Amino acid sequence: MMLKVVKYGDPILSQEGSSVTEFDGKLADLVENMFLTMRDEGGVGLAAPQVGESLKLFVMDCTGGKDPARRLTFINPQIVETKDIQVGEEGCLSFPGIYFEVERPRIVTVSAFDIHGKEFTAQFENFEARCILHETDHIYGKVFIEYLSPLKRDLVKRKIKKRIKLGDWE
């Protein structure tokens, strides 16, 4: 089932999600629907608050479905360590049509639970590391425009207000 992706302006995007405590069929359905929705929207990562569920959970697939081994679910994730720096363009399904460069660590070690409640720790690099950091921000109520300078952030917010007025932000 496709889920509705909430756009910037919805208060759920600025709230910290609750930890997942039940690794049940309901959670498996949510994760499956999040993968379907992410694929349909052409995204590489999707966090639960973006589909209206205030939970510490996100899904990621930076291969666009080409490598099932890189189709990953992170539940109650914690960033253990970061290394190096990378600068690259980012977008967000909650900010359609808005892209800009963000500086982030290049290597990230994260520990999380999988869909069966099994804990894992793994290291990711480059684009996957960027995605994990972007999605982890979401589950703590942080969105990527917070990395912009106040001046640029205001410009983006003004652009969004205009689009809301035009009915182009739903």
Ligand SMILES: [Zn+2]
């Ligand atoms: Zn996002």
